[in-house]
Each structure stands twice: as C-alpha cells, then as structure tokens.
C-alpha cells in the first residue's frame with residue numbers, strides 16, 4: 173500500500189463518507205494478496221502468527237512506547253473536540269469568554285496534528301523496519317537451502333512471498349494495527365462520554381450502530397470479492413503481455429500478431445465485464461452507506477432536537493453527542509473491517525514463518541569431519557543409487573561406483589539423460605544419495621561441511637549462469653580477492669580477453685540480466701574464466717565448450733588442458749573430440765557405467781563408445 177493510501181486509511185474517522193473509504197482501502201489490500209493466498213492454499217483463521225511480528229518489533233522498544241503514547245494522545249485529543257463544542261455552545265454563547273475556548277481548541281488542534289504526525293511516523297517506521305528485518309532473515313535462510321527445495325517450491329512463488337506477503341504485513345503493522353487500536357480507544361472512550369452526555373440517547377445509538385454497520389460490511393465484502401476477480405482478470409492481462417512480448421520473435425516469425433491482438437482484446441473485455449459488476453455494486457453500496465449513516469445521524473439529531481426543545485438537554489450537548497456518535501460509528505465500522513485485514517496479514521506472516529523455519533536438508537553435521545590438507549583431489553562413488561526427490565520412481569544413478577585418483581582427467585560420455593550431470597550434483601552435495609556414499613579426499617560428504625567441500629571445487633555448468641553485475645564481479649565470483657591482473661590472465665586463458673576488452677566500460681560493464689548482453693559462447697567463456705580464477709583442486713566441466721565454435725573451442729580446449737595439469741578433472745562432453753585427451757573415458761547409460769578405458773581401447777571394442785564415435789567421426 174502506498175504512503176498516500178495508508179495516510180488515507182489512517183485518517184478514517186468521523187466523516188460519514190468514511191465507511192465507503194474504509195471498505196475501499198480494504199479492497200486495495202484484498203487485491204494485492206488475493207491471488208497469492210489462493211495460490212499457496214494456506215489460509216489462516218487465527219491472528220496468532222501476528223505475534224511473530226510483535227516479537228520483531230520488540231527490538232525497537234523506544235519507538236514502540238513512543239507510538240503507543242502518540243496513539244493514546246491522539247485518541248484523547250479527538251474525543252476532547254466534541255466536548256469543546258459543547259462548552260463553546262453552552263457557555264461561550266451565554267456570556268462566557270468565547271476567545272478563551274477557541275484558544276483551547278486551537279491548542280487541541282495543534283496537539284492532534286503533531287500527535288498524528290508522530291503516530292504516523294513511528295508506526296510506519298516500525299512497519300518498514302520489521303518488514304526489512306523479516307525480508308533479510310527470510311533471504312538469509314533461503315540462500316542456504318539446497319536446490320531440491322527450489323524444485324519442490326517454485327522460486328517465483330517464493331519471490332512473490334518475499335514481496336507480496338511482506339507488503340501485506342507492512343500495511344498491517346503500519347496501518348491496520350494502529351487503526352484498530354485507535355478505533356478501539358475511540359469506541360470505548362466515546363461510548364463512556366456519550367453515556368455521560370445523554371444516557372437514553374446513547375442506548376438508542378447502540379441499537380442503531382449494528383443496524384447501520386452490518387449491511388454495509390456485508391456488502392463491502394461482496395464488493396471486495398468482485399474486486400479480487402477484477403484483479404485476477406488484470407493479472408491475466410499482465411501475464412499475457414509478458415508472455416507475448418517475451419516471445420515476440422516467435423510471434424512475428426509465425427505471423428501471429430493478429431491472433432495475439434485478438435486474444436488480448438478478449439482478455440481486456442473480460443476484465444471490463446468483471447469491473448462493470450464491481451462498480452455497479454460499489455454504486456449501490458455508496459447509496460446504502462450514505463442513506464443509512466446520514467439517515468441515522470438525522471434521526472439522532474431529530475430526537476435530540478426534541479429533547480432540547482423540551483428542555484431535557486442543552487444545544488451544546490446535542491452537538492457534542494452527534495459529533496461523538498459519528499466518531500464512534502466510524503470506529504465501529506473500521507473495527508469490523510480491519511479484522512479481515514488482520515487475518516490476511518496473519519496468513520502472510522504464517523507463510524513467511526514457514527520459509528524462516530525451513531532448515532536446509534543438506535547441512536554440516538554437528539561435528540563435521542575435516543577434509544585432509546593439502547587437498548589431494550580424489551573422488552570416489554561407492555555403490556551409489558540416487559533418485560531425484562521430485563522423481564522418486566526413476567534411478568538417476570543405479571549402483572554406481574567410480575574412483576578418480578588425484579590429478580586424473582576423466583571424461584564422462586553417454587546418451588542424454590544417462591546421469592552424467594547428476595554426478596556433479598552429488599559431488600557438489602546438492603543432494604545426498606539414498607544408497608552408497610560419495611567421498612572427496614576420502615571423507616564421506618555427509619560427514620563433511622558442504623562449505624569445505626565446495627571450497628575444493630570449480631564448476632563450469634551446462635548453462636553458464638551469470639549475474640546482473642559487472643563483468644569483473646561475474647569473473648571473480650568464486651575468488652573475490654582476485655586483482656585485475658589475475659582476472660585478465662584467466663580471461664586470456666579462457667579466450668575471453670578480446671570481447672571483454674571491447675565492452676564499453678571494460679570490466680565495469682554490466683553484462684546484463686543472466687548475462688543476456690553476451691552471446692552464448694561468450695557467456696560460456698566467462699564461466700570458464702570464472703572457474704579458472706577459482707583455482708580449485710577439483711575441476712568439473714559440464715559441456716564447458718558446447719556453445720563455442722570450432723576455432724574458439726580449440727583455443728579454450730588448450731587453455732583447459734593446461735589448467736587440468738595437477739588437478740582432478742571430470743569432463744562431461746557430447747563431442748568426443750574434446751574427450752580424446754582424457755586419461756580415462758567412462759561411458760554411462762541409464763545411471764550405470766557400461767564401459768571404461770582410453771579412447772584407443774574403447775574404439776577397438778564394439779561397445780557404445782565405438783558406435784558413438786563412429787556416428788561422430790564418419
């Protein structure tokens with residue numbers, strides 16, 4: 173919710189149009205999180221999870237106390253205003269010192285204005301701070317969770333939790349809770365004051381309030397539901413725009429512009445139709461709210477006027493009564509509405525709480541075993557059977573055993589889906605195997621600290637993931653202390669120097685979202701240079717040169733060969749030309765090893781390798 177909207181909501185009070193406004197601001201929130209709540213399916217019926225937020229706000233006791241004081245002061249000042257009107261009308265006009273009363277009133281206005289400003293500042297500050305702390309805490313936890321977590325929980329949904337859910341909480345802490353408390357104080361204080369002013373009239377009022385408020389709240393809910401579907405239709409439009417514009421090349425090359433425009437037109441019309449029923453209901457709601465609220469006020473004034481005429485009460489009393497009744501009625505309406513908001517925020521807090529409470533399935537044991545130093549770089553798979561958590565029925569590795577000696581270069585070949593990349597996933601300990609063990613330098617990975625294991629690895633993945641940062645930061649991602657000399661040396665070795673030098677701001681050039689401003693082959697060379705800079709004892713190359721043209725590949729290949737010296741290297745490659753130089757070639761199929769040996773040995777057999785080689789070389 174915007175500052176402006178929040179200030180609006182904050183200001184809801186005595187004005188009869190308020191009821192309309194309260195349901196309106198409520199609608200805003202409903203729109204924001206409607207889709208979210210339904211998507212995640214976890215609805216909460218209690219406001220318990222909100223106490224987590226109180227815990228977070230307790231870190232700032234000074235501001236919490238200040239906000240409480242401002243809240244009480246402004247509620248008291250608001251309720252004092254009708255009393256001043258009573259005094260002015262009854263005493264000021266009857267020969268009293270009218271100037272003095274108005275001086276007091278001005279003073280009260282100043283107190284109210286300053287108090288409200290303080291309340292707004294302190295409460296909003298707390299809201300922003302609590303949400304900022306929460307975002308950081310959730311993110312800090314998220315980045316420790318293994319990739320499997322993000323396969324089971326859609327990262328896009330998590331990112332929307334980080335933004336939408338925190339925004340709801342921000343709005344609730346920054347506005348709803350303060351609105352609720354202020355209105356509660358107004359209802360209690362106002363009702364006591366009304367009883368003092370005119371007990372019989374107050375009884376009438378207390379009967380009238382629910383009769384006025386309940387139909388308005390019920391209709392307000394209907395309007396809100398319509399607003400949600402309206403918002404869903406708008407979300408459909410947004411999704412369509414990003415899908416079609418994202419794939420604009422395909423749309424245009426297949427000449428589907430007309431069809432896409434038609435589809436979009438239909439979506440816009442659907443959203444208009446939903447909006448039409450919403451505004452129709454809103455119009456009726458406005459009429460109903462005004463008729464009921466103003467009608468009730470007129471009724472009260474009528475009754476009061478008769479009492480004044482009969483000499484039971486003074487004119488000042490009736491004026492004070494009507495103003496206070498307006499305040500109390502408005503506060504009732506606001507209270508009925510904010511409860512729904514609190515429930516929604518509670519749901520948001522619960523979902524974020526779940527993210528906070530998720531502990532990484534892959535973590536260091538309480539007493540991790542130290543890896544031997546200096547690193548040797550040996551790797552051993554022992555009877556490993558592994559199924560991905562999202563595909564528990566398929567064995568990606570099936571009773572797989574392989575020992576790789578320090579300094580050895582092993583090439584892994586085999587058809588797509590054979591389980592080659594899975595080996596890397598297990599060495600990096602993104603997953604633990606269900607059966608068997610993976611060891612690095614003799615230590616079972618489940619007994620070691622994953623951070624220590626990954627410190628010994630440099631990976632060039634199949635998809636060269638680059639970040640929306642400078643070329644320099646992308647290159648030194650695994651070795652932040654590297655200076656420009658080292659960076660250029662690695663870039664030269666990866667045959668990336670030339671195009672990096674041609675970038676408009678050199679190493680400071682931002683290379684775009686996911687490196688989108690580089691070509692596939694250039695991205696791959698940055699990824700290789702990044703791995704070179706890391707200077708780790710174990711090098712994992714997953715189709716590291718697949719996006720390069722033959723000439724670049726040859727250049728990079730020779731750089732990689734230099735790099736492999738003295739390191740343990742596993743190379744996954746489809747192009748057999750790149751694996752010929754390996755000490756050993758391991759041929760995989762269906763998660764198992766079907767053959768291994770040197771290029772010459774395997775070519776001489778009539779196995780899978782020989783047939784793959786025949787396909788490629790002949």
Ligand SMILES: Nc1ncnc2c1ncn2[C@@H]1O[C@H](COP(=O)(O)OP(=O)(O)OP(=O)(O)O)[C@@H](O)[C@H]1O
Nearest residue numbers: 323560562563568587588589590591592593594595
């Ligand atoms: N994250 C994942 N979740 C579920 N299944 C997966 C995942 N990654 C891979 N698989 C499956 O595991 C099997 C082995 O995949 P892997 O990526 O190891 O094959 P690969 O030999 O590297 O193939 P390619 O040469 O095409 O990269 C395949 O059946 C694949 O569909």
